[in-house]
Amino acid sequence: MTRLRHSGPPTAGRFANRVLLAAAATALSAVVAVVPAAAMPVHAPAFGRPVAHNPDSTQRADQVRDEQWQLDKLGARAAWRTSTGSGVVVAVIDSGVDGSHPDLAGQVLPGLDLVAPNGATEPDPVGHGTTVAGLIAGRNDDRRGVVGLAPGARILPVRVLDAENRYDDALIVAKGVRWAVDNGAKVINLSLGGNGDSAALAAAIDYAFARDVVVVACTGNLATSPEAKVWYPAREPGVIAVSGLERNSDNLWNGAITGRATVLTAPASGLVGARPPGGYWRVQGTSFAAPLVAATAALVRSHYPQMSAGDVVNRLLATAKDIGPTGRDERFGYGLVDPVAALTAEVPPTYANPLDDNDPPGVTGFGTAPGSATTGDPDAEQLGLTGPRQETQWRARAAGSPDDAGSERLWIGSAIFVALLTGAALMVRRFRQSYR
Structure with missing residues (x-):
């Protein structure tokens, strides 16, 4: 049957x-x-893939330089005819910066370590901040290694990320922002973030705005985030939130977080970066798109030294290459940052940051992240902070990942x-x- x-x-x-x-x-x-x-989580600090390099080999050095496709994408050589970023200090608030790297020798100012105040065994045990610094201000006085988009600028390193490339309290990031402002930074790069807001960090960023500083932050990576929401502090009004593009493309990098808060985009994948103590690696992530925008801000601030930070921000937005739907959109923001146009286009002054809503931060003053204040904390007492406790934890992390997810x-x-x-x-x- x-x-x-x-x-x-x-x-x-x-x-x-x-x-x-x-x-x-x-x-x-x-x-x-x-x-x-980038579908699988990446465990920091292994966010880069080493690139073989022999410092004595001119051929290999040329190859590292030639692989910096972002320089051609952004018209770096044409921009350098107008400005190299000379005289501008860019704060890299990150995992530290190894100023002894050949590409950064002479480019890095004395900085601050908020993770190991008594001194760490290495200036950048992770390498993330060194890569970011090289993309901003790597030397351009020879054909060797990585050159930054603003090679005339100087780096002010502030270490806030630990050996795991993260930190659990936004207060340390806020302290780093405030210290950088007080020590001469005209541009601040924050290639880090978290999912929760922080009134303490908001207050520190407002402190930067009040003192004429441009603040740039990455939007975050899907591989290292529990939700596809633009990270904080990139969401803070007034901050230039930067998402990333695929190599040699106007397509969004598939690991990039983006959304309504996105302001600009820049190259984010297939990048070769400086790696401590003297090597190189391939990296990807919005961590490495943000410094390209910070470098562009440095170029503009150098060429227009009297221009306010608000007008610098407005100029970057007004001259961006619109690569998505017409006008600002949730994927690309205003579009791809354009250093040449930002330096040469006629842009009417605004005298204000068009991204800033001018609202005061949630907590008056500068203090611990909401929910993380502890009774008897000497820093909290010294700074006189009284933050609300509605936030249970704020976790900062870097938005960098391997440029090889084969495994x-x-x-x-x-x-x-x-x-x-x-x-x-x-x-x-x-x-x-x-x-x-």
């Missing part, structure tokens, strides 16, 4: 088996092909393969049983 329900001969069963296996193989290929390159894709592909193979085997078994 069972056989009467099937019209095909036994050979049809073998044919069906082959069809099922072929379908499983095809599905596996299709699924693996669409797995995002992650292989792991995902293997899991999918096992699942498909198991399903196909069960289907074949049931099909065969139906002929018995």
Whole structure:
């Protein structure tokens, strides 16, 4: 009776088996092909892939320089005919900066370590901040290594990220911002962020705005974020929130977080960066798009030394290359930052930061992150802070990741393969049983 329900001969069963296996193989290929390159979490500090480099090899040094595709994308050489960022101090609030790296020798000012105040064994144990600094102000006096988009600028390093490339209290970031402002920074780069807001950091950023400083922050990476919401402090009104583009493309990098708060975009993948103590690695992430915008701000501030920070911000927005829907949009903001246009275009003055709503921060003064204040904290007492406790934790982290996710894709592909193979085997078994 069972056989009467099937019209095909036994050979049809073998044919069906082959069809099922072929379908499983095809599905596996299709699924693996669409797995995002940055789909799996990346454990800091391993966010870069080393690049072989022999400091004594001119050929290798030229190759590192030639692989800096972002310089051509942003018209760096044309921009340098007008400005190199000379005289401008850019604060890199990050994991520290190794000023002994050959590409940064003479470019880095004495800074501050808020993680190990008594001195760390290494100026940048992670390497993230050194890469960011090199993208901003790497030397351009020879053909070796990485050159920054603003090679005439100087870097003011402030270490706020620990050896895990993160920090759990926004207060340390806020302290770093305030210290950088007080020590001459005209541009601040924040290639870090978290999902929760921080009134303390908001107050510190307002302190920067009040003292004529441009603040740039990354929008964040999907691979290191529990939700696809633009990170804070990039969401803070007045901050230039930077998302990232794919290599040699006007397409958004597939690991970039973006949204209504996004202001500008810049190259974010396929980048070669300086790695302590003297090497290089490939990196990707909005961490490395933000410094390209910070460098552009330095170019403009150097060329127009009397221009207010608000007008510098407005100039970057007004001259951006619109690469999404017409006007500002949630994916690209105002578009791709354009250093040449920012330096040369006619832009009417505004005398105010068009991104700033001018509202006061949630807490008057400068203090601990909401929810993290502890009774008897000497720093809190000294600064006289009384923050609300509605926020349980604020976690800062860097938005950098490996530019080679082959192992992650292989792991995902293997899991999918096992699942498909198991399903196909069960289907074949049931099909065969139906002929018995």
